[in-house]
Amino acid sequence: MSNVKPIIAALLITAGLVLSGCQSLHNEPDNTLYQQLGERSGIADVVEDLLYLIVADERINHQFKGMNVAQFHRNLTDQLCELSGGPCTYSGREMRELHADMGITNTQFNALAENLILAMEKNQVPTAAQNRLIKQLLPMYPDIRHL
Numbered sequence: 001m002s003n004v005k006p007i008i009a010a011l012l013i014t015a016g017l018v019l020s021g022c023q024s025l026h027n028e029p030d031n032t033l034y035q036q037l038g039e040r041s042g043i044a045d046v047v048e049d050l051l052y053l054i055v056a057d058e059r060i061n062h063q064f065k066g067m068n069v070a071q072f073h074r075n076l077t078d079q080l081c082e083l084s085g086g087p088c089t090y091s092g093r094e095m096r097e098l099h100a101d102m103g104i105t106n107t108q109f110n111a112l113a114e115n116l117i118l119a120m121e122k123n124q125v126p127t128a129a130q131n132r133l134i135k136q137l138l139p140m141y142p143d144i145r146h147l
Helices: 004-019 030-036 039-056 069-083 095-099 106-122 127-145
Strands: none
Touching: 030 039, 030 127, 039 069, 039 106, 069 127, 106 127
């Protein structure tokens, strides 16, 4: 049963993305995703909007209390920039170490993914690019959920 949970989470995220645009996950040159996200400034805008959504989301906002907002913004921007093929380097802590004591639930994981999608939509990131970024993030699920 525990092996099913990551699959369910991945399917829920993917289903939401597919339903919101039915666009493919075809491979493109490395930096195309970075460009579709608006390069570093566009990614920073998405992360900023994500932070506002996190604060307003009762499902997850308690997990972020007391964090250094500027550092979180910088690290997540760098991480998404690097994952999307941009010239950034993520220098924050490893996902497993960072989330070790947080006890993230599937609901919380999915809430953050939902908020990321909403932030990308607000910034007019094309659905195909949203799908590609989520595809890059999904391998982190086991390190965040500690299954």
